[in-house]
Amino acid sequence: MNKDILLGFLHFILIAAFQVFILNGMHFVGYINPLIYVWFILMLPTNTPKWAVLLLSFSMGFVVDMFSGYIGLHCAVLTFIGFIRPLFISVFFSGKEIESNLRPSIAEMGLSNFLPYLAILVFIHHFLYFTFEIFSFAEIFKTLFRIVLSSISTILVILLFDFLFFKQKK
């Protein structure tokens, strides 16, 4: 358990730093803005208490907010993701798997299960994020374009990192 907390703390710092200092400063094509900090919430072990998931989503959102100028936006959206996560966990994992504290990843779930889990939550997150960021119907097609492109880029980056940093079972 202690190891999990320490590891979680490390993930928190690394992912937040990567998001804030590297991805936020990057610029591809103009519409693509990968928001990989969602990954931190998605990959918390299945047995993590619900209150901890909520508090962690709130704090991760707040930290990312602090560095992007407009406080509250990442925070509100990520807290919502933290709130609906248990629902998805119960859909994608059996009761026994939840008990054994799996970490949602390609290694534990297989790509065919992990990808839908990741894609749905990332899409919900990006949909809310970009809708609230722009908050106007005037640019609706542009917004949809941003949502789709950014979701795809986020999913690809997370899959790549998951593949690189977590040991794959044979």
Add this chain to the structure above:
Amino acid sequence: MRNLIRFLKRYYYIFLFILLEGFAIYIISQNSYYQGSAITSIANETAGSISNRTQNISHYFTLGSSNEALVKENAMLRGMIESSYVKYQHKAFQHNDTIYKQQFEYIDAKVIQKTINKRNNYFILNKGLLHGARANMGVISPDGIVGVIINVSQNFSLVMSVLHQDSRPNIKNSRTKISGTLVWEGGNYSAGKLVDIPSSIPLKIGDTIITSGFSQDFPEGISVGKITSFDKDKGTGFYIVDIKFSVDYNKLEYVYIVKNFFKQEHEKLTKDIKNE
């Protein structure tokens, strides 16, 4: 009582969610109603001091180009100082210091944190209240317009970039003197749009766009960009103009905060107009 505790135990999770979500939404509302809310300025200060350290590392990579920009500006300024002029008119006024009154003062600052890939982008500068920065001051770089300060803490300030949907600085065409508004529609950070330019006056591709000096945030004549293409909007009688920004916001590093000594006076004078 036991029922109540059981009830709370069962649904605490939903309460906690509502509490946190409510708090986040409260912060957002604070942001949009009061520029310069306390929470933003505390967060700003913390993020600023961390970014300051990381910036110390990353700014080595852009030293070359920033140096070039500064040297270019130095050369231009050197051309403007008194010693580079020969006096032709010896009948000039003796006490010309009473003729001119300084309107603008510049505070140099460094960009320590920035975003350019969002719909609404911000910068954090390493100068704050202690150095004389205040909310609503304009920010320019050697290459041109950058943004407006919206929040200041002790040591840092938060700048709303021109790459923001609420940023609508007043600009004019340096050749025809016709003024309009600069907007940014997201996407490419090096291209902006001009609106409110009447289509009765012909434009040329390559026309230089500068700040108009109507808004008190920026001095007149700060470079904004060059026209890359334009089109008449048949319905409204205005042009839709695409421009390329003169500033590369991705490489932005050294900037100046513009302090306007006449701003208060100007605001006092125009306050009544807005109230009507």
